[in-house]
Amino acid sequence: MSADESPDVVVLRQKIHGLPSEGYAETLRERLPDRKNVVRARTPVEERELLREAPVATGFSIPEHVLADAENLELFACVFAGTGHLSMEAFEEQGVAVTNAAGVHGPNIAEQVVGSLIAFARRFHVAWRQKERNEWRSYQTTELQGSTVTVVGLGALGEAIVDRLDAFGVETVGVRYTPEKGGPTDEVVGFDDEQGFHDALARSEYVVVACPLTETTRGLLDANAFKTMDPDTVLVNVGRGPVVDTEALLDALRGNAIRGAALDVTDPEPLPEDHELWGFDNVLITPHNAGHTPKYWERMADIVAENVEKLDAGEDDFTNRVV
Incomplete structure (x- = not known):
């Protein structure tokens, strides 16, 4: 990403089922060709900086103190089906829509x-x-x-x-x-x-x-x-x-x-x-292993790409919206 480019979608550092998040970022770039600047955060500092600019973020969670500084964030796509680990009140107060990974598994x-x-x-x-x-x-x-x-x-x-x-x-x-x-x-x-x-x-x-x-x-x-x-x-x-x-x-x-x-x-x-x-x-x-599949990022990326297009069109009836 060049200095004058703002991120459109930020993929957070968190992994799931041992799958590296870089693969998720690559799949999202394929789903959003020539339209979206999909950036993967590599460090905590990068993550905080990118979240201040991006309208869309996806990952497991965003700490409340980091979310408070994410002024441009409009949509957070959680990569888990369950969202009990998230502070929904904080997202609501910030005006950030939240979706989950229902159906991916x-x-x-x-x-x-x-x-x-x-x-x-x-x-x-x-x-x-x-x-x-x-x-x-x-x-x-x-x-x-x-x-x-x-x-x-x-x-x-x-x-x-x-x-x-x-x-x-x-x-x-x-x-x-x-x-x-x-x-x-x-x-x-x-x-x-x-x-x-x-x-x-x-x-x-x-x-x-x-x-x-x-x-x-x-x-x-x-x-x-x-x-x-x-x-x-x-x-x-x-x-x-x-x-x-x-x-x-x-x-x-x-x-x-x-x-x-x-x-x-x-x-x-x-x-x-x-x-x-x-x-x-x-x-x-089995050690909470039923959710593992090599197709996880593909299915997750399909949901996120669809919702990014809705966001672009000014719609808010996001697929899998929970907040």
């Missing part, structure tokens, strides 16, 4: 969920253990087809999961804040419908958590919920760890009250090396 996380369901249905964990012992011995399995899957959360992620389950011949129940809106599932119940929610849990072979962490969802899968589930139920959590009460989950696993769990997120997180969850043969743990 859809294909990869949905594939992880489907993979987890198939792994438990076909009991691949048993095969791995027997392979380690060079043991050729038949074992019983089940089918995913004909089962009932409850998906807790019908946002972009939940919808992507349901879309991929369609080919497997399963019954689906969706849980959302506004059940009157319906959804892609065979049935929809509300978070505040205790009877409907527990009825879904009682008849589901698989319960998939794909919702954000809110006051409503914190501890939603508690001891009472596990008591309702059938012993053949598998829990899959790709949402947020605290949506599931860890002690209640441990009690359920200890007492064989559920068939098992596939956890990409935990509470606490990272999961300590000596945590009891590591010791269960019927618990698959």
